[in-house]
Amino acid sequence: MDPSRPHVALLPSAGMGHLIPFSRLAASLSDLCNVTMISILPTVSTAESCHFNDFFNSYPKIHPLYFQLPPLDSSAYPNADPFFLRWTRIRESASDIFSHLLKSAQFPISAIVTDIAAASAILPLAKSNGISCYVLFTSSAAMLSFFKYFPIYHDSNPVSIGNVELPGLRTVPFASLPRPLHDPNHLFTQSLIGNSLTMVKSAGIIVNTFESFEPDSLAWLRGEQSPPVITVGPLPPVKMAISTVTTVSTWLDEQPERSVVYISFGSRTAMSKEQIRELGLGLEVSGYRFLWVIKTSVVDTEDQTELSQLLGDGFLERVKDRGLVTKGWVEQDKVLRHKAVGGFLSHCGWNSVTEAAMNGVRLLAWPRMGDQRINADVVARSGLGLWPDNWSWEGEEGLVTAAEISHRVKEMMSDENLLKTAQKVGEAARSTVMPGKGLARLVRKFEEFA
Numbered sequence: 245m246d247p248s249r250p251h252v253a254l255l256p257s258a259g260m261g262h263l264i265p266f267s268r269l270a271a272s273l274s275d276l277c278n279v280t281m282i283s284i285l286p287t288v289s290t291a292e293s294c295h296f297n298d299f300f301n302s303y304p305k306i307h308p309l310y311f312q313l314p315p316l317d318s319s320a321y322p323n324a325d326p327f328f329l330r331w332t333r334i335r336e337s338a339s340d341i342f343s344h345l346l347k348s349a350q351f352p353i354s355a356i357v358t359d360i361a362a363a364s365a366i367l368p369l370a371k372s373n374g375i376s377c378y379v380l381f382t383s384s385a386a387m388l389s390f391f392k393y394f395p396i397y398h399d400s401n402p403v404s405i406g407n408v409e410l411p412g413l414r415t416v417p418f419a420s421l422p423r424p425l426h427d428p429n430h431l432f433t434q435s436l437i438g439n440s441l442t443m444v445k446s447a448g449i450i451v452n453t454f455e456s457f458e459p460d461s462l463a464w465l466r467g468e469q470s471p472p473v474i475t476v477g478p479l480p481p482v483k484m485a486i487s488t489v490t491t492v493s494t495w496l497d498e499q500p501e502r503s504v505v506y507i508s509f510g511s512r513t514a515m516s517k518e519q520i521r522e523l524g525l526g527l528e529v530s531g532y533r534f535l536w537v538i539k540t541s542v543v544d545t546e547d548q549t550e551l552s553q554l555l556g557d558g559f560l561e562r563v564k565d566r567g568l569v570t571k572g573w574v575e576q577d578k579v580l581r582h583k584a585v586g587g588f589l590s591h592c593g594w595n596s597v598t599e600a601a602m603n604g605v606r607l608l609a610w611p612r613m614g615d616q617r618i619n620a621d622v623v624a625r626s627g628l629g630l631w632p633d634n635w636s637w638e639g640e641e642g643l644v645t646a647a648e649i650s651h652r653v654k655e656m657m658s659d660e661n662l663l664k665t666a667q668k669v670g671e672a673a674r675s676t677v678m679p680g681k682g683l684a685r686l687v688r689k690f691e692e693f694a
């Protein structure tokens with residue numbers, strides 16, 4: 245560690261969708277300051293533990309700090325989402341995590357960057373120890389606007405929730421709200437409100453987005469009484485010191501330029517088995533080449549379904565000349581950079597959206613849960629992709645048919661204007677990331693308090 249530079253500690257919560265932007269931020273910061281990254285053990289998924297291992301091996305400058313969570317009797321929470329449960333447990337253990345950090349630090353911490361999911365517990369501890377606390381918001385500025393305004397909305401609508409009008413920005417329709425928010429008393433609703441009210445007292449909110457992608461939300465956020473909103477996106481992928489030749493990259497190398505549709509719904513399961521089959525048929529009927537990453541469980545360690553059984557007799561055989569289907573972890577940022585990829589059918593997790601934006605890859609948005617409809621709206625408004633907003637999502641009945649999927653895939657892949665607008669988004673994204681102004685601004689702020 246270099247004592248002349250600030251020392252920042254980063255606390256990711258759980259899930260690859262949170263860990264990935266944290267690693268990217270840590271890697272980018274590690275050239276400019278001393279970085280400690282906290283790793284809460286045991287991780288929920290294997291993907292997270294592999295990622296931590298590879299990451300710490302690849303960035304020896306970053307100091308890993310492990311914190312072992314005490315065992316939990318999970319039978320007390322039979323239906324809880326394991327990632328959401330982990331966020332709750334991190335908040336409950338915040339003071340132990342914090343004391344461990346202070347005791348183990350080789351020299352004083354100038355700032356802590358907490359995951360938004362742990363903000364309500366970490367920020368007061370940082371304040372009482374005189375450490376400035378920043379929040380990494382792991383979604384879009386559009387979602388951040390909603391997140392920031394929701395407690396005010398909830399105050400005036402405590403009993404029933406409807407369309408949420410963000411004054412002077414836009415209305416987030418009821419149909420686009422994360423499902424648990426339909427219930428004002430849900431634990432998720434309460435924890436969102438707690439994190440939101442605390443977030444506004446932080447030293448700054450860091451967002452993995454860029455000005456030209458979300459100008460209206462960023463202007464609105466900065467116009468509100470707010471801590472600084474610091475855009476650092478799109479954060480470049482981390483460079484892992486692992487072997488990179490895989491079946492997927494070999495297969496992609498053999499495909500013509502921009503001919504492949506890439507399909508992924510993120511790091512966890514996203515749809516029913518029936519819908520997966522229908523999607524398979526839709527891809528088959530579309531006639532396009534495709535690379536399809538399927539997850540069949542919420543936590544990867546529980547994924548035991550055979551692909552052939554899932555997709556139905558003969559599917560894999562019928563598409564073998566133009567389709568590759570895998571259940572494994574693919575290096576998505578590499579896939580999206582590959583010249584064979586011409587379009588991306590995505591659930592619109594924010595990391596996936598920023599990766600597509602950075603590479604100028606057009607999207608067909610099929611949000612499935614949480615913040616994804618709010619993100620899909622950014623995709624549609626920015627010209628990065630198409631969003632058929634009548635397609636079903638969490639908690640809704642109704643199968644999107646193979647014919648409809650095939651029609652939309654063809655529409656995305658054949659739309660030259662969409663290709664051009666997506667490429668323009670890509671150019672703007674790459675020109676933003678190069679000078680790294682947002683990051684420099686963040687480091688200057690750390691230095692003020694070092």
Ligand code: UDP
Nearest residue numbers: 261264510511573574575576593594595596
């Ligand atoms: N990802 C990947 N390989 C996979 C599945 C996911 O590299 O097989 C990465 C993807 O590139 C993204 C992250 O995992 O960076 C998932 O985050 P996102 O916000 O897109 O969705 P989530 O999984 O949180 O729903």
Ligand code: UDP
Nearest residue numbers: 455466472473474475476680681682683685
């Ligand atoms: N920026 C920010 N919040 C603000 C103003 C600017 O995060 O209130 C970020 C902006 O996204 C950009 C960087 O700071 O990445 C540089 O901003 P700008 O070009 O306005 O000014 P500079 O810092 O170069 O003077």
